[in-house]
Amino acid sequence: MKYADEFRDPKAAQALLARIAAVTDEIGATAENPTRIMEVCGGHTHAIFRYGLDKLVPEGLDFIHGPGCPVCVLPMARVDECVALAEDPRVIFTTFGDAMRVPGSAKSLLQAKAEGADIRMVYSPLDALEIARRNPEREVVFFGLGFETTTPSTALSIQAAAREGLANFSVFCNHITVPPPIKALLDDPYMRLDGFVGPGHVSMVIGIHPYDFIARDYGKPIVVAGFEPLDLLQSVLMVLEQIRDGRAEVENQYARVVPEHGNPVSLAAIADVYEPRPSFEWRGLGEIDASGLRIRPAYAAYDAEVKFGVGYGAERRTVPEPEGCACGAVMTGRIKPVECPQFGRGCTPEMPLGALMVSSEGACAAYYQYGGARAVERAG
Structure with a gap:
């Protein structure tokens, strides 16, 4: 498979693993005192385990799994609000499939659907727009969820609805951004991290410079990485070489896909439709300043929080995790x-x-x- 097999070559992987082992030895990392590298993106976490990279790297290297899964960091109170919206008989609630089974305090969206709520899985907010066009007598709400990767498509859909005057379409906005939680982790006195493998898909949108503070202010290296095994191994090696050399820089291993300054069309759509929230609650991290996005007042007609009085437009509440859940x-x-x-x-x-x-x-x-x-x- 062209452009994939090249990044899964076993001989190249063995060569990279040998170099990783050598540099790990050079910096004195051991199983008792490992170098801790956090892969921020959940897609990277799955690639590491899918290809067994965690078992192939030396014992002196420890992968730390970061908060790079937008479904996972959504607090239970927001899931409860989704369920409440979906159970409104006026509403057709649309969502990506991953969010269907996330448990709220009482039920998931999938359970609400089984009980009769009109909840439909879509692959894009454009699908939700089409449902709104075909059902003018119903309110269609799209569950806007994800990091900067999915934020542009939701923004473009809101712009399209505004151009059409599609009054029965709105977005329950839960879009979040990657840099603020990384800062929160670095500010945590109990968290020891030596470097980062940076997210590939998010960086396609925002570029590499939003991570400059990691190297500049905290002295930690970060390498934006692709998702194939050789991408990840090369990125880990680049992080280790920075540590060995006493450097802290933002490097781009995924340059074949990630432009230095991001995608200007996507960034323009985000800037037009969204503004930062003063704070947003993250599961496991608590409230983080300016880490979430909300829809600007100019597009309030397409903001489900305004239209239905839910979310951060309503009374705030925190739902505790289930007992024993870590x-x-x-x-x-x-x-x-x-x-x-x-x-x-x-x-x-x-x-x-x-x-x-x-x-x-x-x-x-x-x-x-x-x-x-x-x-x-x-x-x-």
């Missing part, structure tokens, strides 16, 4: 998924207790899928 600790790299007391027992892909077991980008789902019975056995 999603927050896993997502901030404090523990591994197998250290959660519910992993593989009270929480499985079939009956998830926490969001990290639901999402296709969740760390717990990666451990369970690629570790299988061995992962559950280790947890027990």
Whole structure:
């Protein structure tokens, strides 16, 4: 498969692994005192386990799984608000498939659908727009969810609805941004990180310079990476070489896809439609200033929070995690998924207790899928 097989070459992988082992030795990292590299993106987490990279790298290197799964960091109160919107008989609620099974405090969207709510899975907000056109007598709400990767498509859909005057379409905006939670992690005195593998898809939109503060203010290296095994191995090597050389820079391993300054069309759409929220609650991280986006007043007619009086337009509330659920600790790299007391027992892909077991980008789902019975056995 051209443009994929080249990045899965076993001989090239062996050469990179040998160099990684050599540099790990040079910097004195050991199993007892490992170099801790956080992959921010959930897609990277799954690639690491899919290709067994965690077992191939030397013991002196420890992958820390970051909060790069937008479904996983959504607080339960926001899921409850989605369910409330979906159960409004006026509403057709549309959402990406990953969000259907995320548990709220009482039920998930999938359970609400089973009970009769009109909830439809879509692949794009453009699908939701089309549903609104075909159902002018119903309110169609799209669950706008994700990092900067999915934010432009929602913005463009809102712009299209405004041009058409499509009055029965709105977005429940839960879009969030990557740099603020990285800063929150770096400010945590209990979090020890030596470097970062930066997100590839997000960086296609925003470029590499929003990460400058990581190197400039915190002295940590970050390398924006692709998703194939050679991409990840090369990125890890680049991070280790920076550590060895005493450097802290923002480097772009994924330059074949990620432009230095991002995608100007996407950035323009985001700037037109959205503005930062004063703060946004992240599951496991709490409130983080200016980490979420909300729809600007100029597009208030397409803001479900304004139209239905939900979300941050209503009274704020916090819903505690289910008893025994350690999603927050896993997502901030404090523990591994197998250290959660519910992993593989009270929480499985079939009956998830926490969001990290639901999402296709969740760390717990990666451990369970690629570790299988061995992962559950280790947890027990």
